[in-house]
């Protein structure tokens with residue numbers, strides 16, 4: 348099936364001839380990216396577009412810029428200054444709008460607040476906030492002064508937060524006292540308090556008061572409790588000064604600050620942020636992105652893939668706790684000078700029509716969401732969507748996991764009214780920007796992410812690196828660097844090399860499997876490593892297994908992802924209990940809590956089986972692939988290396 352774009356879509360499209368432009372871009376990617384980079388602001392132009400010393404790529408070396416200069420400062424002397432940069436709608440339906448000028452003032456105040464606490468270029472700031480304007484203000488505020496943010500998704504538990512704060516050696520944590528989540532109130536500050544026990548690097552905790560009221564801990568009380576706990580727990584080797592955090596309210600900190608703050612001049616390859624993501628080992632990886640290359644990559648991809656025009660209101664339903672939120676809720680829309688739209692709540696609160704109501708009310712023009720959300724909303728039928736006037740929409744998007752053709756067609760028919768195209772964008776935390784994606788003017792096949800973006804040299808190969816035949820599944824690789832490519836894995840360069848650049852020499856190994864069809868269209872078939880995608884969220888088997896074994900009743904655990912109708916994948920665990928521990932439903936419930944406590948509610952296991960043995964190699968490695976095949980009733984394949 349090929350779905351061709353409507354003439355009006357093609358007319359408004361930046362890219363009219365994909366094949367020709369792709370060919371040109373790939374013949375000389377450096378000229379291609381260099382030309383685009385000139386559209387942005389530089390304190391000092393670059394000497395070299397690309398410095399590629401395998402496996403490290405450094406883009407725009409010698410140049411100086413700052414993402415925030417391009418996202419905010421650049422607009423202040425133009426008409427864009429008075430335009431709405433951010434529309435934020437709270438769960439109760441009230442909204443807040445910030446023009447570019449206003450957003451810049453808020454960001455400057457916060458940035459000055461950070462400075463007043465002694466935060467300097469290169470210092471790490473962990474941001475643990477829900478989807479509220481302060482989340483974005485904090486991110487921009489960090490980059491403005493050259494501090495490095497590490498945003499931790501608000502749904503992560505205290506333990507997960509602790510690991511990320513510790514690994515980054517954060518100096519400041521920004522959080523909320525609590526926040527509304529549907530009918531519930533999440534007491535996020537408690538997690539922060541727990542995460543900071545014994546912490547020695549964090550000096551200041553800035554707390555946004557998202558919820559007023561008696562049920563919410565009073566800051567001073569908690570601050571006091573924290574202090575006394577520390578006073579007791581202080582070890583002799585640590586001076587008490589080092590282990591004490593001071594707590595302050597966001598509004599008190601920023602109210603004293605000036606609305607002008609000079610944006611720091613950054614080297615092109617200076618770190619902008621770290622974002623932790625799950626991989627194949629138990630410990631999440633800190634993915635590092637730089638200012639310049641990242642900026643150029645995300646600017647171009649959003650502009651061309653979503654045909655960004657000055658009047659656009661772009662809504663990505665992701666959260667800034669993930670890369671989608673960094674690249675396409677916050678930075679790229681602002682670098683493109685358009686309005687970004689954010690809804691605080693979930694897709695089913697206050698009811699399952701909320702998204703369609705908001706699109707209608709705010710006249711959203713570009714809408715970007717995940718297959719899991721489409722599949723969840725599909726279940727409620729077409730009526731809920733049909734009631735609303737969605738004619739403001741011009742382009743739709745999908746991201747996070749493969750979109751099944753059925754969900755694609757439902758989205759196309761009911762949200763797009765068969766008039767507008769869907770951009771199925773394949774990319775990763777590591778890639779920073781869209782990599783395999785259509786542009787609006789091309790013919791689409793439901794379920795295919797089309798072909799590589801301009802300048803992206805992708806392929807599908809076997810384990811020796813040889814191209815596989817048409818329609819054959821193989822490993823998705825990228826053969827040459829791209830501008831928003833990550834710089835490294837924080838604190839772990841060995842892992843950078845091993846995971847991404849040594850499985851198949853000289854190329855970037857994505858960890859996904861794919862096929863290329865007779866027309867050159869890519870079909871992403873899912874991960875080929877031990878990463879599980881639950882509702883688009885990335886979790887590692889090993890990370891889940893270590894969560895299980897943190898319960899003293901568990902001897903061993905093996906975790907696999909199982910296909911799930913709505914979530915894409917669900918978590919299934921096989922557990923060996925310690926001698927003398929009896930399996931029971933209560934114990935299953937307890938283990939579910941163990942995992943939620945260790946990672947967060949997004950990691951809630953769906954199924955737990957108590958078993959006597961697990962399939963292992965002779966060297967003792969659990970063969971998850973065998974468990975998975977068995978679970979799905981597929982042939983278990985070569986088990987000659989199996990110990991038992």
Ligand code: WT7
Pocket residue numbers: 624669670671745746747748749750771772773774775776777796857858859871873874880883884885
């Ligand atoms: C993994 C990366 C990048 C934004 C959010 C996820 C899967 C992502 C698609 C897509 C098929 C997709 C891949 C990838 N994925 N987009 N359009 N079609 N699969 O970022 O958490 O780093 O996850 O998400 O498996 O490797 P992430």
